[in-house]
Amino acid sequence: xxxxxxxxxxxxxxxxxxxxxxxxxxxxxxxxxxxxxxxxxxxxxxxxxxxxxxxxxxxxxxxxxxxxxxxxxxxxxxxxxxxxxxxxxxxxxxxxxxxxxxxxxxxxxxxxxxxxxxxxxxxxxxxxxxxxxxxxxxxxxxxxxxxxxxxxxxxxxxxxxxxxxxxxxxxxxxxxxxxxxxxxxxxxxxxxxxxxxxxxxxxxxxxxxxxxxxxxxxxxxxxxxxxxxxxxxxxxxxxxxxxxxxxxxxxxxxxxxxxxxxxxxxxxxxxxxxxxxxxxxxxxxxxxxxxxxxxxxxxxxxxxxxxxxxxxxxxxxxxxxxxxxxxxxxxxxxxxxxxx
Amino acid sequence: xxxxxxxxxxxxxxxxxxxxxxxxxxxxxxxxxxxxxxxxxxxxxxxxxxxxxxxxxxxxxxxxxxxxxxxxxxxxxxxxxxxxxxxxxxxxxxxxxxxxxxxxxxxxxxxxxxxxxxxxxxxxxxxxxxxxxxxxxxxxxxxxxxxxxxxxxxxxxxxxxxxxxxxxxxxxxxxxxxxxxxxxxxxxxxxxxxxxxxxxxxxxxxxxxxxxxxxxxxxxxxxxxxxxxxxxxxxxxxxxxxxxxxxxxxxxxxxxxxxxxxxxxxxxxxxxxxxxxxxxxxxxxxxxxxxxxxxxxxxxxxxxxxxxxxxxxxxxxxxxxxxxxxx
Numbered sequence: 001x002x003x004x005x006x007x008x009x010x011x012x013x014x015x016x017x018x019x020x021x022x023x024x025x026x027x028x029x030x031x032x033x034x035x036x037x038x039x040x041x042x043x044x045x046x047x048x049x050x051x052x053x054x055x056x057x058x059x060x061x062x063x064x065x066x067x068x069x070x071x072x073x074x075x076x077x078x079x080x081x082x083x084x085x086x087x088x089x090x091x092x093x094x095x096x097x098x099x100x101x102x103x104x105x106x107x108x109x110x111x112x113x114x115x116x117x118x119x120x121x122x123x124x125x126x127x128x129x130x131x132x133x134x135x136x137x138x139x140x141x142x143x144x145x146x147x148x149x150x151x152x153x154x155x156x157x158x159x160x161x162x163x164x165x166x167x168x169x170x171x172x173x174x175x176x177x178x179x180x181x182x183x184x185x186x187x188x189x190x191x192x193x194x195x196x197x198x199x200x201x202x203x204x205x206x207x208x209x210x211x212x213x214x215x216x217x218x219x220x221x222x223x224x225x226x227x228x229x230x231x232x233x234x235x236x237x238x239x240x241x242x243x244x245x246x247x248x249x250x251x252x253x254x255x256x257x258x259x260x261x262x263x264x265x266x267x268x269x270x271x272x273x274x275x276x277x278x279x280x281x282x283x284x285x286x287x288x289x290x291x292x293x294x295x296x297x298x299x300x301x302x303x304x305x306x307x308x309x310x311x312x313x314x315x316x317x318x319x320x321x322x323x324x325x326x327x328x329x330x331x332x333x334x335x336x337x338x339x340x
Numbered sequence: 341x342x343x344x345x346x347x348x349x350x351x352x353x354x355x356x357x358x359x360x361x362x363x364x365x366x367x368x369x370x371x372x373x374x375x376x377x378x379x380x381x382x383x384x385x386x387x388x389x390x391x392x393x394x395x396x397x398x399x400x401x402x403x404x405x406x407x408x409x410x411x412x413x414x415x416x417x418x419x420x421x422x423x424x425x426x427x428x429x430x431x432x433x434x435x436x437x438x439x440x441x442x443x444x445x446x447x448x449x450x451x452x453x454x455x456x457x458x459x460x461x462x463x464x465x466x467x468x469x470x471x472x473x474x475x476x477x478x479x480x481x482x483x484x485x486x487x488x489x490x491x492x493x494x495x496x497x498x499x500x501x502x503x504x505x506x507x508x509x510x511x512x513x514x515x516x517x518x519x520x521x522x523x524x525x526x527x528x529x530x531x532x533x534x535x536x537x538x539x540x541x542x543x544x545x546x547x548x549x550x551x552x553x554x555x556x557x558x559x560x561x562x563x564x565x566x567x568x569x570x571x572x573x574x575x576x577x578x579x580x581x582x583x584x585x586x587x588x589x590x591x592x593x594x595x596x597x598x599x600x601x602x603x604x605x606x607x608x609x610x611x612x613x614x615x616x617x618x619x620x621x622x623x624x625x626x627x628x629x630x631x632x633x634x635x636x637x638x639x640x641x642x643x644x645x646x647x648x649x650x651x652x653x654x655x656x657x658x659x660x661x662x663x664x665x666x667x
Contacts, residue, residue: 150539151539153534153535153539153540153542154532154534154535154542154544156544156556156558158485160483160575205530205546205659207528207530207546207548207554208554209482209483209552209553209554210552211480211481211482211483211551211552211553211576211577212482212483212575212576212577213577214577220482221482221483221554221575222554223483223546223554223556225530225532225544225546227532231534232534233532233534233544235544235546235556237483237485237556239482239483239554239575241482241483241575241580242575242580243575243578243579243580246580257534257535257540257542257560259535259539259540261540261563262540262562333528333548333659334658334659335530335657335658335659
């Protein structure tokens, strides 16, 4: 076996950071080093920085300078959304491949700059879309592409969850997050459709509201309709509309309608359910595949094999362009074209 | 009812059956007129009398129940109002806004009542969810999702948008009306229709309510064996209510020779009171001076305007206000 890859995990800001850290720590082909220097910005009570690293049992340094001096082969960027660009550009300058949390950035120009920086440095840029690695989605994609549904006509998806502010307050910070549920929860489904249809989004209609958790400063509910160049119409419900007593964080579903039939995908449907008087909350026991593991495996394989990962930065940018058009549509009340 | 209510059912197609069945259960005296030859069979099945002209029907009844295709609702309702009859009219109330307004005005001017057959308000699962929302169980409605799928109707007038309004006006008006009942008036409608021309039809409508709530409505007219299925999900500021018609059956059979389970336009109404009976009982009580039913002609018009806005949106690709339709 070749030398372990040196992977740096940049920031513990995102709720997915701990999962990625454990994923990487558990692999014997990786040496992991983490840093979370901006943890002082976090809301009171959030476990960040060295205390979280200690709890996870992962190596930690106090600054990004120390982490980059270590000479990582690759980094995983799990900062607040608006801070992705600076970290990705720094990683590219250091010659490190990048796996960047979704959304790729909070603005299209930031996303374009990140892609350009990684291209100039000849390093991989992958966008963290774990759901497309679900074996059931792979089967769906393969069978739809093989024509089992006939022509794909339309799709509707939901990515609904509990608002993530209890764990990480910045998710409702308009600057750090770049928005609310529309920014957070449109892109997973947009990525699945990007993978499935292999067609460009041409226009977007979106509406948003802030009724669930009206006290925050960003939208918490949203409905998005995307038109693709191949004629497919897809709707995405990106709402943080699960109540606090929901048994899990939320879920993701996608229904595809074709000329010869339809197919429904429930990414987190593999779960046993029950009741728990002690917790006062319903039980949900997920036994589905470890999507993070499959995604991280692709990132590492792309580095070892010297090839472009999938989904790449361009995929991240295409989905971000849909979100950007969605915000413009929600503002104007009419469909808007997607910049390309 | 102290004395039998005399009801004249116009039309003897699919929807006339649950109506005639319900009127029979209510002890009404039923006459049936249909422009085709189907009235006698319906009359025989539900204990009514077939008549052979509109004039004969109107002379025979106190209440006219309009179960015809949409595009002739207006002429029948106007004739009924002119003769001083109360009216039940199947949904959608009419094919155009102007027709519906004329129908409402004619009944008002005649001092007679008019109720639209927005029967989903009377389905027990939808009625229970509405009561729960009204009692605050989910807080303020925020994101509402509805779906309704069944086999594509076979009679050609359903797929003739000029006659029926197509899937948006004929089928999805159920959920458009219910969404408005739960979350209030609608200020913006965006709609897309896919498929058709022999392929399954799927339509999506996004409603922006004046309250800020958003509704996502899916309608499907599928292949002939499509199992009829409705779902709803009502997410509010403090709670969530969900229902799926195929996940909550009181009985589920698995037989070696089951034949086809699909192909119906109407949901199974076994083991609960027919929502059509609940609906027509409430209307009949109002005709006899009882309380106002849970749905009014104005509600029927408002649902129609949302549906017409959806049609206009699907045609133009723009978001449309129901107020534009009402102009």
